[in-house]
Amino acid sequence: MLSKGVPMPTTMPMISLPGGETVAALGQGTWHMGDSAGKRAQEIAALRAGLDLGMSLIDTAEMYAGGVAEEIVGEAFAGRRDEIFIVSKVLPENATRRGTIAACERSLKRLKTDRIDLYLLHWRGGPPLTDTLAAFAALIEDGKIRHWGVSNFDTDDLEELWELDGDGCATNQVLYNLSRRSIEYDLVPACRKRRIPIMAYSPIEQGRLLRHAALKEIASRHNATPAQIALAWLLRQDGTIVIPKSADIARVRENRDATRVQLGDSDLAALDRAFPPPKAPRPLEML
Ligand code: NAP
Secondary structure, rough: OOOOOOOOOOOOEEEEEOOOEEEEOOOOOOOOOOOOOHHHHHHHHHHHHHHHHOOOEEEEEOOOHHHHHHHHHHHHHHOOOOOOEEEEEEEEOOOOOOHHHHHHHHHHHOOOOEEEEEEOOOOOOOOOHHHHHHHHHHHHHOEEEEEEEEEEOOOHHHHHHHOOOOOOOEEEEEOOOOOOOOOOOHHHHHHHHHHOOEEEEEEEOHHHHHHHHHHHHHHHHHHOHHHHHHHOOOOOOOOOOEEEOOOHOOOOOOOOHHHHOOHHHHHHHHHHHHHOOOOOOOOOOOO
């Protein structure tokens, strides 16, 4: 496979945030890290290995393992804070003006840092968006977060957001992979028009994609793995950040090597046949 016998990784592709700052296009997810105390050392080792390979954008959330995933991120990168770009998220039930600020402060403690690089509203909930945005503005003012964004926002949520704040949002983190292409119909074009990167979560559909025959076939042609093909397909999309999660160092290396895969026209056509692009709008899916 690509990850074997080729010690030097390719240059990490970078994606520009709306303000011009660049971040690694291939980062690391942390959902389910911290669920089992016995796996903690392995999870920390995997995150560190990913950073060593340039996967410096780390996605976490106050929700993951009730905050333990954030503690793991804090422990994994102790002493290396300046090398990473931390993304974390406030739960909608906490996303009032005061609640967002309190949640962020709890996250900062668990992460053992003084700032979160990008702070997202995890999904739309009860509190008015104006209150969450006011809290994000206050947190930026205080230097506790550097950018803010949203997650699981469909096109109507984005319209509402843009009415309130046309320029501030740095990303929309959504479910996007070969088997979940409905966002290509309207949400991706809407974000591209505003130059807002999409952050593709569950990029290998939590492993379920890897059994697909078309992926296996293309992978064998490239001497690659199905995961590498699925990730390479996302990485070639404009303005798309991809955040696979793995607590296994060999798989982290494998995922990192997806940046080597160059899909050709015949591969892309085969993937379109196996995973057809949308022909009509559909509500945004979430996991
Ligand atoms: P994913 O990254 O598509 O898949 C993760 C699963 O695939 C894990 O079970 C992992 O197991 C396995 N895996 C990883 N690389 C592999 C490889 N090369 N070969 C075989 N199996 C592999 O799913 P995800 O964790 O749902 O999504 C990624 C990240 O996105 C999350 O961790 C989280 O940070 C974020 N997310 C955000 C939202 C949101 O609502 N905003 C929702 C879902 C996810 P091992 O760990 O054992 O390798």
